[in-house]
Amino acid sequence: MxxxxxxxxxxxxxxxxxxxxxxxxxxxxxxxxxxxxxxxGEGPERAAARVRAWCxxxxxxxxxxxxxxxxxxxxxxRGLLHVSPNLGxxxxxxxxxxxxxxLGVPAVVENDANxxxxxxxxxxxxxxxxxxxxxxxxxxVGGGIVLGGSLYRGATxxxxxxxxxxxxxxGPPCACGNRGCLEALIGARAIVRRARELYGAxxxxxxxxxxxxxxxxxxxxxxxxxxxxxRVFAETGRYLGIALANIVHILAPxxxxxxxxxxxxxxxxFGPARETLRRSVMDDRMAEVRVVPAELGNRAxxxxxxxxxxxxAAGAR
Amino acid sequence: MxxxxxxxxxxxxxxxxxxxxxxxxxxxxxxxxxxxxxxxGEGPERAAARVRAWCxxxxxxxxxxxxxxxxxxxxxxRGLLHVSPNLGxxxxxxxxxxxxxxLGVPAVVENDANxxxxxxxxxxxxxxxxxxxxxxxxxxVGGGIVLGGSLYRGATxxxxxxxxxxxxxxGPPCACGNRGCLEALIGARAIVRRARELYGAxxxxxxxxxxxxxxxxxxxxxxxxxxxxxRVFAETGRYLGIALANIVHILAPxxxxxxxxxxxxxxxxFGPARETLRRSVMDDRMAEVRVVPAELGNRAxxxxxxxxxxxxAAGAR
Numbered sequence: 001m002x003x004x005x006x007x008x009x010x011x012x013x014x015x016x017x018x019x020x021x022x023x024x025x026x027x028x029x030x031x032x033x034x035x036x037x038x039x040x041g042e043g044p045e046r047a048a049a050r051v052r053a054w055c056x057x058x059x060x061x062x063x064x065x066x067x068x069x070x071x072x073x074x075x076x077x078r079g080l081l082h083v084s085p086n087l088g089x090x091x092x093x094x095x096x097x098x099x100x101x102x103l104g105v106p107a108v109v110e111n112d113a114n115x116x117x118x119x120x121x122x123x124x125x126x127x128x129x130x131x132x133x134x135x136x137x138x139x140x141v142g143g144g145i146v147l148g149g150s151l152y153r154g155a156t157x158x159x160x161x162x163x164x165x166x167x168x169x170x171g172p173p174c175a176c177g178n179r180g181c182l183e184a185l186i187g188a189r190a191i192v193r194r195a196r197e198l199y200g201a202x203x204x205x206x207x208x209x210x211x212x213x214x215x216x217x218x219x220x221x222x223x224x225x226x227x228x229x230x231r232v233f234a235e236t237g238r239y240l241g242i243a244l245a246n247i248v249h250i251l252a253p254x255x256x257x258x259x260x261x262x263x264x265x266x267x268x269x270f271g272p273a274r275e276t277l278r279r280s281v282m283d284d285r286m287a288e289v290r291v292v293p294a295e296l297g298n299r300a301x302x303x304x305x306x307x308x309x310x311x312x313a314a315g316a317r
Numbered sequence: 318m319x320x321x322x323x324x325x326x327x328x329x330x331x332x333x334x335x336x337x338x339x340x341x342x343x344x345x346x347x348x349x350x351x352x353x354x355x356x357x358g359e360g361p362e363r364a365a366a367r368v369r370a371w372c373x374x375x376x377x378x379x380x381x382x383x384x385x386x387x388x389x390x391x392x393x394x395r396g397l398l399h400v401s402p403n404l405g406x407x408x409x410x411x412x413x414x415x416x417x418x419x420l421g422v423p424a425v426v427e428n429d430a431n432x433x434x435x436x437x438x439x440x441x442x443x444x445x446x447x448x449x450x451x452x453x454x455x456x457x458v459g460g461g462i463v464l465g466g467s468l469y470r471g472a473t474x475x476x477x478x479x480x481x482x483x484x485x486x487x488g489p490p491c492a493c494g495n496r497g498c499l500e501a502l503i504g505a506r507a508i509v510r511r512a513r514e515l516y517g518a519x520x521x522x523x524x525x526x527x528x529x530x531x532x533x534x535x536x537x538x539x540x541x542x543x544x545x546x547x548r549v550f551a552e553t554g555r556y557l558g559i560a561l562a563n564i565v566h567i568l569a570p571x572x573x574x575x576x577x578x579x580x581x582x583x584x585x586x587f588g589p590a591r592e593t594l595r596r597s598v599m600d601d602r603m604a605e606v607r608v609v610p611a612e613l614g615n616r617a618x619x620x621x622x623x624x625x626x627x628x629x630a631a632g633a634r
Contacts, residue, residue: 073599073600073602082600082602083600130472131471131472143567145567147464147469148465152464152568153569154448154568154569154570155447155448155569155570155571155606156569156602156603156605157569158566158569158599158600158602158603159567159568159569160567161566161567161599162566162567164566164599165562165563165566165567166484166559166562166563166597167483167484167486168485168486168487169484169485169488169502169556169559170485171486176599177599178562178596178597178599239486242483242486245482245483245495246482246483246563249475249476249478249479249481249482250460250462250476250477250478250479250482250567250568251469251471251476251567252470252471252472252473252474252475252476253471253472254472279495280483280495282390282475282478282481282493282494282495283390283399283400283475285390285399285473285475286473286475288473289472289473
């Protein structure tokens with residue numbers, strides 16, 4: 001039995017997991033899970049050393065490979081993080097080399113949303129499908145595509161950036177510098193901004209400022225019957241539905257999973273999204289695609305990066 | 318040497334070609350080309366009989382397979398045309414069976430833009446690439462995707478409908494019933510409508526109504542220095558560039574070819590499209606994708622459907 005390390009490097013924390021190779025069976029997931037601080041300012045080499053120290057602390061001497069995931073543009077062939085929205089100074093950082101040196105095992109580097117999609121395909125909502133797309137909705141909106149049994153990376157390695165496909169030409173500005181990207185319409189910042197505008201417009205007495213702090217609080221407010229919160233998710237779901245229809249028109253996958261913190265809102269988001277999908281597709285048969293919640297929660301990229309490292313190490317042997 | 322028949326069924330005409338199996342070499346294309354009327358109202362069985370009569374007239378007794386292309390949603394596995402914008406009564410028409418019976422050889426049925434993309438990949442602008450997208454700009458805006466050496470069809474067979482991906486939520490109405498699709502912004506009807514609006518707005522003396530009749534006349538007017546025509550293509554190019562950037566963000570192909578009558582406008586369309594692509598992508602390295610004119614003109618679907626039939630007949634043997 002082989003153990004693989006999965007590492008998901010966020011702006012604040014690094015999530016770690018030791019996974020067994022049979023993890024695609026639903027019962028077998030992470031054997032050991034942990035979190036350590038990222039301290040991005042100290043640079044990637046120090047982060048790799050702290051990951052090694054965590055591994056040593058687990059007595060994980062039998063780890064055979066490592067998968068490293070983070071937000072940003074990844075050049076997987078060269079094992080480079082080109083640039084990341086969360087890891088300021090890490091530009092063209094040779095993460096594969098740094099982690100291979102620190103850990104003494106082969107490493108694979110992948111975009112976090114791609115890793116999450118691969119994890120969901122191997123062990124979550126996409127099991128057994130030959131074409132599968134996974135969206136991860138949070139501050140950033142990420143996507144990953146699995147086709148014919150492998151993660152689809154495209155010519156540059158940068159494929160799957162569905163969050164930065166434009167669905168609203170000349171729409172609101174996005175963190176990427178463009179306008180009208182999916183992320184600019186349904187990312188956490190856009191949701192909070194829309195809620196604040198609507199609470200402001202609805203007047204002092206009905207204002208419920210706490211609900212406007214995050215998509216999670218807003219979802220709780222909607223569950224309590226708050227009309228403004230419900231309206232924000234209905235609008236968010238409508239834009240999500242347009243993006244789902246675009247995915248169906250272009251890729252026609254068997255299923256699309258939607259995960260990430262924003263997706264935790266559940267049916268108040270998925271309902272309007274599915275309804276918009278149904279009304280937007282050219283033909284009713286296109287609407288038969290399954291749109292499902294992701295299953296692995298915020299560990300999808302940890303599990304996915306480990307499974308990816310195992311698959312690619314196996315391919316290289 | 319095997320000969321294959323390619324058939325591209327349009328609303329008015331059926332284009333036909335007899336292709337040799339070595340057609341992927343640039344020198345060897347269609348050996349015999351022809352056009353017969355579609356007469357869609359007579360139904361697909363009569364059309365198949367007329368295609369057979371044309372073949373007999375060519376003495377094409379050695380045809381070994383046939384590829385049938387037409388606009389619309391094609392269920393390739395069952396060989397059905399589900400529905401077509403150009404062929405009114407042909408609903409769930411079993412084109413594969415009808416043509417196999419009429420011609421006495423195995424047939425493959427495919428969407429015309431998919432067939433054109435496959436043709437460009439085998440014998441045109443996409444030769445030798447492992448990821449390639451082809452857009453066909455005319456009254457309809459079609460797309461086709463070739464990945465890893467095969468036409469990508471998705472779970473339903475309806476993949477590649479890039480013309481009906483929305484780039485402008487709540488934008489102008491599209492023939493498909495939705496709003497803001499790429500086709501609603503850069504299809505021939507949208508181009509002519511925008512030109513008429515601008516000529517009208519620019520006043521009687523400068524109005525040049527002949528130029529507003531079709532994208533082709535408009536392109537000639539732009540070449541003569543007509544400012545309104547130039548502005549229409551600049552706007553059209555900008556929307557095309559947004560679509561190109563979306564394709565790059567999602568699929569990151571090695572190249573995107575753009576063909577069809579509207580693409581004949583050349584640099585007045587491609588220039589603004591490439592500039593918008595460059596400004597829209599998340600990272601400069603994404604703009605390195607090659608955006609090129611398609612090479613096979615209006616015979617792409619004839620050639621592509623024949624080559625597809627040859628490849629799939631070979632696969633089935």
